[in-house]
Amino acid sequence: MGNLFTKSTYEWIKQVDTSKADLFKQAEESMMKLQDQKTKEDFVQEQVKINETYSTLEHFVEEHRKELATLSPQHEQDVDILLQSLKLRKETLMRYELPNWNVAHNVPIYDVEQHPMVLRDRMMAENLEYLAEEMYPTEKMIVWGHNYHVRKNNSKVKYADYGQNFLNNMGDYLPDSFKKQTYTVGIYAYSGASLDSSDNKTVTPVNKEKDPTSLESLLKYANHSSLFVDLVHTPYNKRTSWIYTPRIALYWGFLKEEMILKEQYDGIIWIERITPAKII
Template sequence: MLKNKRGRMFTAFTLTVSIIGGTLLTGSSAYAAAEVIQGSVAEVRTSSEAIAEWEAWAKDHAYKLDTIQPADSKAGAGQFKDLDMLKPLLYDKRIVFLGESSHGVSEFNLAKTRLIQFLHQEMGYNVLAFESSLGNTSLAYGKSGTQSAEQTMKDSIFGVWWTNETLPLFEYLKTTQKSEQPLAFTGFDMQLQSPLLDGAWLEDDKLALRLQEAEEKLSEFSAGTDLKAYRKEKSQLIQVYKDVLKSTRSESSQALLKKLYPHNPQLPVLLERSLNDRISVAKEYVEISIKSNTGMPGGDYTWFLKSMEWRDKAMLDNLMWLATDVYPTEKFIVWAHNDHIRKAQSDVMGSPYPIQMMGEMLPDEWKTYSYVLGLYPASGKTADNTRKVHDVLPLEPGSVESILSAAGAPYTFIDLRYRNNTRGNSWMFEPRYTYSWGMIPESLIARDQYDGILLIDEVNPPQYLSSSSSKPAE
């Protein structure tokens, strides 16, 4: 048992790159356990009369989307008419955060792609920032106009999103590069991911090889438990990145970058930032990660939580830098898990991550000009990060998903931000149950965490693509 920042007790479920370890409680037994743990949560209004009022309110006030299928470029005007209700909500917002309660949902990938198309075409959001490596996304974007959409996807984002349902996003990205309003693409994560940096932009082949070897070692150490061995090589690895950084700043390397990656004019500063991230990772994060890997098998999650907090602080720093230094006049769309973007993550009871994360760390001024949209399923099946399929647990009466599902639509959107507390919508102002990943019970105050929620009635696991690279377009 651990405590959140308010001193309340909660259960720390082990959810890292996959849902691992232990047996998750399900159904009413999970909720009973949560009520014991969370104390005051059990005291909120849950009578049949209250639930009926909430459900009736949801039926009257929820917006029902016509479709979540990405738009056809040939369809013409009117294809986003059902999303017009977002315009008054977002007209003054600099950042729109698109969340998801699971990385393994086909319909989330489709819905977010369509939302991105709408935001880009009709509201002038010209930068998409993904929960993936800053370096990988920036380099891949530099070739997005000439290589296949699938290759850009595989070169840029984590494999959990290598799906048929995400591919239309990258086809759209490629198409916009030839338009008067290209959609810029970047990432904000500091983690190493495949493909590792290969130094293709370096004129010094030996230095490029040193970089490749350093990337492999840093990746292996991050996933291992040998702290002593890492400390012996740490300074040498850091020096490699410093040497690469120095070489990257040379005029010849800058010229080669522009030649190899012609579609990303911002690449030199983005790559420099990414290399500085690597130096920070080598200095601090790898040791934290090794200690996390050592402690977790024995039930010690202290260093795991520290690693998550370190990562989210670095992601926020990158996002703020992108918004202020690289694209200071553009509006942003951010793609990430609900946990990363929620406005008060440390208050969520039962979360695997009972800490301040990126969305909670966001400065108040930026929160004013941001809109946080959480996505949830009501039924069906989801996949975890190992692609293992799980059932979405039956909804508990009075839960957020159950209330919104009363609207009786396949795709239900509700705005939380611009609501006053009334008897019919009081559910969003008090603790309510919800499921993370479709199966981890949490308790949260919806309006404290999100500005809006999109509920998908029935979901399915994605159709994953192979891990092998696709051939570039001719």
Template sequence: MLAAPSSESAQNKKQTEQETWGKWVRNHAHGLDTIEPATAERKDTFSDLKFLKQALKDKRIVLLGESSHGTAEFSSAKVRLIQFLHQEMGYDVIAFESGLGEASAAFAQADSQTSLDTMKQAIYPVWHTKETLPLFDYIKQNTNTEHPLILTGFDMQPHRTFTPFARQWFAHIDAERATQLEQTERQLAQLFRLEATLKEFSASKSKLVQQYNELKKFIKDNKDALQRVYPDRPELISIVDRVFDSRLRALNEYLEPNIRLYENYQNGKYEPPASLEENPIYLRDKAMAEDLAWLAETLYPDKKIIVWGHNSHIRKKSSGVKNDLIFGGAPNMTELLPERLKEQAYSIGLYMYQGENADNSQEKHPVKQPENPESLEMIMKQADQRYAFADMAQEKRKKGTEWMFESRPAFYWGGMFEEQFVPREQYEGILQIDTVHAPHYLTGESEKKQDKE
């Protein structure tokens, strides 16, 4: 009879395996020279990013994630990647995890206002930072060129800046309709901010649905007149119509379960949603998937798209992540995209090893350093690079790459909790920043309050 392997021999085998993983990462991970974006004064040849030309040669959509919204280096790295993708690989559109209407309205005004104003109008306050601002400088510089970088969004949550733009636009045609728009949007925003009870929502829903349908009819009936106000932005008509569709979808699908969940929480009831149709996290990502698909297939069918969002939204299959305290096994945005778009997508997860990051309230927290040698962060640490990029897309399971194909832990938000997933099932690429810092926020007090809400 064969003797069972000793715990010591099993440990030695595991240590040897971990060493082969480290060797693979050291030999194959790409070390980036810098993550600082190019500026007018500081040119960039992007020589350290040339490997992406092969990795992305047949990919139309690149999804740039982040394990935390509050990490300065993540934003800097993504801005530089976007510059490379736009200049060197012909990507045309940057779509943010922010409102479709807000981002598109800000882009329509980008050449006539400051980059800071465009940033604050376009995206959520979590990214109103010194590190994100160079992207909006870049967008402004390229607005009137032959190859502009088009700014848009794919989230269904409103954040106030769309309303004044649309009101002013509609007022050129019909002042009364413009006022109706403002009032309707204000009521909807209160529902999103959970300032109404479920009973109040039920009482107001049918009227709001009617008002948004009237606004859609106004767009259809006045298309030519509205187009004359923004003759260089013909896509705005379709975008605003889509925004109103999104508002209707929120009224019919999202807001009731979201308000109910909040009321239950306030009353001390912590039961999880009984079904996906009652899960606001899932419903939001479902809406984002539908809007991203609309951008890719209807509004910009011939353009290459870059997506900016949290890892939880851009990874490939959240239903396959264990100990995910946010999604809890529900499918996420990328998982809900049509298969034809998934095949054209390359997803990059961004992770950190040590340092400090911030939560959505801009409060700083130390990054929890991993202790498990089999964690994603510890494996990527073996690259011995400040900025290490592992391209996993074409890798097969073999000696040294087993770590990509086995479930392993990784931190959410730098240590808020530890998820468990198979790296290759979730991402094509991993970019790990060794040492991170909290962003330099450019946010006023009113925006801080809004962001906390």
């Protein structure tokens, strides 16, 4: 039954109301199957039903907040997280899923802001702001994500082979005042392979062909198995000019992208050889 969130939430709600736990399970399963709808009319009809179910669950959680809190390690805070998660389910359902279905069915998207990849990152930014300002306003946070999502100005990054800029990402949608409080780290590898996140089965090797002045090649000269490079406190000079000038780096180890590293990251983690993740 779905992922860890789905399983743990089902068991949590079940302790209070079995029927609502089953309703939650039904909503999660319907959400996973939504992209299988053959027509837009069928899609919208199912979308409305699922949204109503999540609204019912939101109302249930609010009504049974105290009971649910007593059954969870962090009590009230866990209930707040659950409510935010249900809200995100509804926002994903109503803002992201149809554009994603349109792309899968070759329906043209004329407004780039309505592209599912852009919508996804905008929603990431909104959720991160909520977590930082509303849920954890006095605490430091670690946010783990792919380079594409966390770097600060993705729209300035280019596909090296085509000269075309990337779409806006989470970093683009975060206000400058927020980004100034962050320390953003990019992770890159020289060799090895990673697991393709689209199916968690396909092993994708790191491209063996390297531009001699690329990020991966330059850090290879240091002759270490791994490196951390701080970009914030590295002043410009002849030896550090590579940080301040356009540089090739590999997206997911295979796609050449061009960027000024200083505009995107505060630090870089470089690993000489990576191995595919093992799904537990």
